[in-house]
Amino acid sequence: MTFHFQQAFRAFILLAFTVLIIKLHMTGEITKLINPKYEGLSKTAAIIFLILFFIQITRIWSTKKTSSHSCNHDHEGSNCGHHHDHGNTPFSSKKFISYAIIVFPLLTGFFLPPKVLDSSIADKKGGMAILANKKQKASEESTETGEFDSSDPWLEEQPLTGENSTGETSFIEDNAIPDLEYKNLMSKEEYDQLIQHLSQTDRIVMDDTVFATYYDEMSYDLEKYKGKEIELTGFAYKEEGLEQDQLVLSRFLITHCVADASVIGFLSEIPGAANIEEDTWISATGVLDVTTFNGVELPIIKVTKWNIVDEPKEPYLYPISIKIL
Template sequence: MILLAFCGLIFQLHYTGDITKYINPKFVRLSQSLSILFLFLFFIQITRIWTSKREEAVHEHHQGQDFCHHDSHTCSHHDDHGDTQFTVKKLLSYSIILFPLLTGFFLPAKTLDASIAEKKGGLAILGNQKQEVNSSEISDESDSDLEDQSFEEELAEAGELEHDLSVNEEAEEISNEEFEQLKKDLYSASAIKMDDKVFSLYYEEISKDIDKFIGREIEFQGFIYKEEGLASNQLVISRFLITHCVADASMIGFLSEMEEAPELYDNMWVIVSGVINKAAYNGTELPMIKIKEWKEIEEPLIPYLYPLTIKVL
């Protein structure tokens, strides 16, 4: 029954789409295979139990007949001999196994948020990060197209991208040439559009050499995180990057300045456009975005970012 329950839990996570709140989409197929394996083992175990019970029943019947010829008390005692005691050790073992099942079925999937960002170190983490990011998807649209589109049009495209990602769960791979082209596009485009496909790559490049990007237009989306010690007009617009699963999640994001900052609150999702600048935090230089436009949005169906995967030929 435990095997069947695990199969049902994984199926439920896939059916509701919550599986992407726990693992990188490129491992979705592996997760589905695991569900099938649990179901297969369930049927194997049912067969074993059924066969074992029948053999025990036949064996006990023959032994019982022999014992009963000599002592009726011995016969009665033997009938109870097959009962297995439920020890403390077994209770502990089953509790450990049942715990993820109970939490999986009865506790809703929760997205990592500002409270987790604070526990992971917040801006201190951003200041020390040197992410090694590989690519798995390539944007069909050039960054330079941003110049010809309005902010409202970009909002609509963000919704379309979210829909595409929610349907196409399995991540794609790109060649090393495509990966290098993405970086070239970043450096050549006058305006930077950081959609989910290239966010982690562009973030790393901008953080490595901020001076090359000062004054450039940028657009991205994320959740609000306010840290103690920031000025009243400052906040961090963040995302969580997941390599394998939520256990290895790391926060990436930009320190930002905007007049309306006091009105915004932790975990509020926004899409913003602004200009890249530079700021210092605890002696570390960080990219800082001076926000020109912003709009509150719903939390995306897939709120996390995933490293891009380079195809090895």
């Protein structure tokens, strides 16, 4: 029997990926990397890796007869025409680089815990410039069409069930939307009810379930919501150009994975903002108003009450998917 080290190493890599995905699911850290919508897909990937691992095990040992087989096509390092590698050719620098690229995410996955995106990432993504661009784009689309475009990607965002920060049952639960496996799923009728509720309420509660959807709707018509009371939770983000008593209460929206994360949030006027450190999570209540930043009208919250809170168990927001009936 001949032992093939490279084949054994490949089996180890397959097993390691399986264990890593299972670990992320068991610890709940998988949602710090991907949208929960894709949890089923990642579990399927773990199963596939495990199956491939068992198949790979059969290649670790071979008899002399099978290891010295002949073929009519060329293997790497032999006298044949095509150049694929069965894993038995000598180790080379090219192979080392290939293995290093594959092993790197395993090392980071096992030894570096997933880090929640923070204000430093918000700054690199553009911060207030991004928020202003989104508002400007929303205004242009509203002017061109004269109505709210339900096909816009920003309308397909957020989970559906949950409680607001005051412990009150949210509008969505009141309307008995089914408890689906993927909670960011709703019908067009349910979505329309959500928007109608926003238009009629005098107190806007920015639950994680509706944060981005409400944010987008309000961006289309700031005057319509001016003067309404609003409650939200977010982390503090600051940048040059803001007043001493201003900061941005921000959240990250994950569409597919952290690589496509986008920052959304509200410019907020808070007494003592200068003493609040960035990345501090704050629960705030205030009144919606309109201000101008770099020539663009933006919503601003004049905070009347706020307190520091712990980072939420689920710090990210996720898109709503509208069911096609």
